[in-house]
Amino acid sequence: xxxxxxxxxxxxAIAAFALGGAAIAAQRGPATRSVSGGGITLTSPTxxxxxxxxxxxxxxxxxxxTSNCTACHSAEMILNQPLLGADKWKAEIDKMRGTYHAxxxxxxxxxxxxxxxxxxxxxx
Amino acid sequence: MAxxxxxxxxxxxxxxxxxxxxxxxxxxxxxxxxxxxxxxxGPSERPMTTAFPGKxxxxxxxxxxxxxxxxxxxxxxxxxxxNDRFFVRWHYSDIPLDVDVHSFRLNILGAVKRxxxxxxxxxxxxxxxxxxxxxxCSGNSRGLFEPRVPxxxxxxxxxxxxxxxxxxxxxxxxxxxxxxxxxxxxxSGLDTPPPDAPLFAKSLDLAHAMDGEVMIAFQMNxxxxxxxxxxxLRLVVPGWYSxxxxxxxxxIELLDKPDTxxxxxxxxxxxxxxxxxxxxxxxxxxxxPINKMSPRSFITNLTxxxxxxxxxxxxxxxxxxxxxxxxxxVDLSTDGGQxxxxxxxxxxxxxxxxxxxxxxxxxxxxxxxxxxVRCTSDSGEAQGFEPxxxxxxxxxxxxxxxxxxxx
Numbered sequence: 360x361x362x363x364x365x366x367x368x369x370x371x372a373i374a375a376f377a378l379g380g381a382a383i384a385a386q387r388g389p390a391t392r393s394v395s396g397g398g399i400t401l402t403s404p405t406x407x408x409x410x411x412x413x414x415x416x417x418x419x420x421x422x423x424x425t426s427n428c429t430a431c432h433s434a435e436m437i438l439n440q441p442l443l444g445a446d447k448w449k450a451e452i453d454k455m456r457g458t459y460h461a462x463x464x465x466x467x468x469x470x471x472x473x474x475x476x477x478x479x480x481x482x483x
Numbered sequence: 484m485a486x487x488x489x490x491x492x493x494x495x496x497x498x499x500x501x502x503x504x505x506x507x508x509x510x511x512x513x514x515x516x517x518x519x520x521x522x523x524x525g526p527s528e529r530p531m532t533t534a535f536p537g538k539x540x541x542x543x544x545x546x547x548x549x550x551x552x553x554x555x556x557x558x559x560x561x562x563x564x565x566n567d568r569f570f571v572r573w574h575y576s577d578i579p580l581d582v583d584v585h586s587f588r589l590n591i592l593g594a595v596k597r598x599x600x601x602x603x604x605x606x607x608x609x610x611x612x613x614x615x616x617x618x619x620c621s622g623n624s625r626g627l628f629e630p631r632v633p634x635x636x637x638x639x640x641x642x643x644x645x646x647x648x649x650x651x652x653x654x655x656x657x658x659x660x661x662x663x664x665x666x667x668x669x670x671s672g673l674d675t676p677p678p679d680a681p682l683f684a685k686s687l688d689l690a691h692a693m694d695g696e697v698m699i700a701f702q703m704n705x706x707x708x709x710x711x712x713x714x715x716l717r718l719v720v721p722g723w724y725s726x727x728x729x730x731x732x733x734x735i736e737l738l739d740k741p742d743t744x745x746x747x748x749x750x751x752x753x754x755x756x757x758x759x760x761x762x763x764x765x766x767x768x769x770x771x772p773i774n775k776m777s778p779r780s781f782i783t784n785l786t787x788x789x790x791x792x793x794x795x796x797x798x799x800x801x802x803x804x805x806x807x808x809x810x811x812x813v814d815l816s817t818d819g820g821q822x823x824x825x826x827x828x829x830x831x832x833x834x835x836x837x838x839x840x841x842x843x844x845x846x847x848x849x850x851x852x853x854x855x856v857r858c859t860s861d862s863g864e865a866q867g868f869e870p871x872x873x874x875x876x877x878x879x880x881x882x883x884x885x886x887x888x889x890x
Contacts, residue, residue, distance in 0.1 A: 391585065392583075392584065393584060394584040394585060394602075394604050394607065395604075396604055396606075396607025396608050397607050397608065397611070399648070399701065399702060401584050401603055401607070401714075402707065403581060403582055403584045404709075404710045405580065405710075406536055406537075406578075406579075406580045406581065406710040406711065407580070408535070408549070408580070409534035409535060409546065410534075411546045411547060412530075412546070431575070431576060431677055433545055433546045433547040435546060436635075438526070439526060439529070439544065439545070440636065441524055441525070441626075441631035441632075441633075441636065442524060442631070443631075443633055447633060451633055458680065458681065458745060458749070459676075459680040460677060460678060460679040482525070
């Protein structure tokens, strides 16, 4: 928490004036991605997320789950669920549609629940 | 301990899952191995991943929106969880991927005398403090619930402890001037919901928000927050579950009536019963928003199923937490809870953080042994063996037991 390296804006302006164009140019470089104060510097980061690897099995059931469920989350969320009965899967579908406005057509509900249960019962 | 006995090395890591019905492509960077979280009834195996920037090996629970669990071995030997191993949990997939530190503003609005938009430079000029505090997901250990419940299927690693640096929320609210009619404070961040879905926002009562402990943090463990943990600002609510620790915090709204939004009224609610425990068939009980944490403790130098030397003293160590109070004592049992041995606790780094403990258990004869660790908090609350159940899978704090084989 040392204030030793703290420079007020006024001091920076004087320093920039004194050092001329080079110092000003330097401030427009990588330094503009940082802000400092009281010995702490925060630097703008950039995050690149990795490619998703998990997927559902090919076939009609897998495609039904993919098209209805993966707009908002990747496949692991479903693959990692414990054995849930039809009622619980139906409740999940209702929650995704009701709360999160997932684009799931109600006429798909029975087939989707069956596909999700099928996915789980096929597990070793 | 990174290669503990529950870590199953697999060259073709995900062939097992593929055989179970999911098509997965292997990648050297993505998944070198699987970890077995020992979740009752399964599925229990998860890939380890090093593919997330700024993160070391993490248990991949979900790639989008990211759910990354800390392996217990990464918590072994220190009370502060390294930033690059700290667990990650986002609700919505549209998370901030870059933040311009110059244009970023923290907005304080609503029932205030003068709305303000603070730059990071302004926040860095304000008086600071530091606090050690555990950040634990409300649903940490949900995968261990029996009967199982839907949701993120965490093992015990949706938890971490850090030393946080930041400014008092109270000081920031004072910059705007809290109006006399304000009753709650609502927090939200840069993550955005899918169309028409509710903004992820959480609220604290005004008195709690003004208690001088709730922090707006810009550093954890002496470094800026990783993007995945909420850069540039995160709310720190010591002693309370992580759901309130809003990441990439950019909006603070003073409310003149209690928050009726989805994330307070419907989600993250617990039964208003002792230890948030109800019978799985219980109905019609009152609920409240999840709040303070409970005592927990973990053995970190051995994993379930480990082999240990028979007829030799057994060195054990781990971490304990009191929840919203400090740790009074930690006890260890090598006979499934019939007798207890007091563990030695390490330095007190603040009541909201982890406390290290260690113990030397008497020599164990050959065979299987059940090791259990129990924390008692300064408020007199002790962990018990009785399981906790609620439909959200929240607040597990039963005594954790591992089985080791002495040979």
